[in-house]
Amino acid sequence: MHGGDKIGGGQFVWLLLLFELGTALVLGVGTKAGQDAWIAVLFGAAGGCVLYSVYVWLYRLYPGMTLVRCAQAVLGRRLGWAVGFAYMLFFLYCAARNMRDGGDLLITSLYESTPLAAVTGLMSAVLVYVLYKGIEVLARTGEFFGMTLVGLGVVGSVLIFCSGIVRFSNLLPVLENGIQPVLAAFPETLTFPFGETVSFLTVFPFVRESVRLWRRGVIVTAIAGLVIAYNVVLNISVLGVGIFRRSVFPLLATISMVNIAEFLQRLDAIVILSFIISDFFKIAVYMFASAQVAADLFGVRQARRLATAVGLVVWAASGWIADNLPEHLWIGTSVLPVTLFLPFQIGIPVLLLAVAVVRKRVVKSS
Secondary structure (H helix, E strand, O other): OOOOOOEOHHHHHHHHHHHHHHHHHOOOOOHHHHHHHHHHHHHHHHHHHHHHHHHHHHHHHOOOOOHHHHHHHHHOHHHHHHHHHHHHHHHHHHHHHHHHHHHHHHHHHOOOOOOHHHHHHHHHHHHHHHHHHOHHHHHHHHHHHHHHHHHHHHHHHHHHHHOOOOOHHHHOOOOOOOOHHHHHHHHHHHHOOHHHHHHHHHOHHHEOOHHHHHHHHHHHHHHHHHHHHHHHHHHHHHHOHHHHHHOOOHHHHHHOOOOEOOOEOOOHHHHHHHHHHHHHHHHHHHHHHHHHHHHHHHOOOOHHHHHHHHHHHHHHHHHHOOOOHHHHHHHHHHHHHHHHHHHHHHHHHHHHHHHHHHHHHHHHHO
């Protein structure tokens, strides 16, 4: 959030990976496809690589420009401002949704008698502090916690396999109902989590080695897709497709079934800690994006000055965006992919890119 902040290529890779894994590690992804959910995730990752390429292409046409200035350069000052304002609200809403996800998981698993506002309030306070320090501090922190997340994932996987509860037969038959269920789940697996990288249009100007943005981003998206698909395979193999589809937090249900020699049990802490780490960075990127866009819109010289205001808005919104957890999840899986995610993740960026390419060619020909 400091004007002179710059992050290295490795820091960018960890930040993007943590963002894409985010809540997708614990929440059910691609459940509409049943036991073929892992295939839907791989389809989503492939589409995510294409979307990420669109974002990088758009940024390279206007290098160094923020999202708002890019929109204004393509669409004109007033229309570009309106698009930027819409993205500011979109990023704020997405940050609030992810904060709600984290708060609901903590209340469900650990703090049943604690008010949601108290849990999300503590999360918001820490996020505001980190954002005030700047994107460079956030990215450096991401390096450490990214490696921590990998370690937790390896430990959790080993314990699950050692417990003897994995039944790969639950994945069969593959494509029992044809490709249609996979295609039906594709909009969800594309927009969540891979299409959400549209927020990195506000991060690109802060990356030192911007020449390698595309290569690194596509590799990270592919890795994230494989990790999430593996996670889905593990959940279905342990829980069965029925419980996987009904469970709010499938990975938490999976790890809770681990029982090694009646000694190693109740290892929920591994999943909870993993979720807190990845969700924290996802919320942080969304809050950073909204602050950057707001600073451009309203002429604030340093976006870090908006950290507290953004934190308060996200904290308040996380409480009223849904009355309860089932409604919150239903909105996220049934309403948002088409009504909100597709326009902001695909429609507007593709439109901006198309107009920008045409304008560049017209200028060259003249």
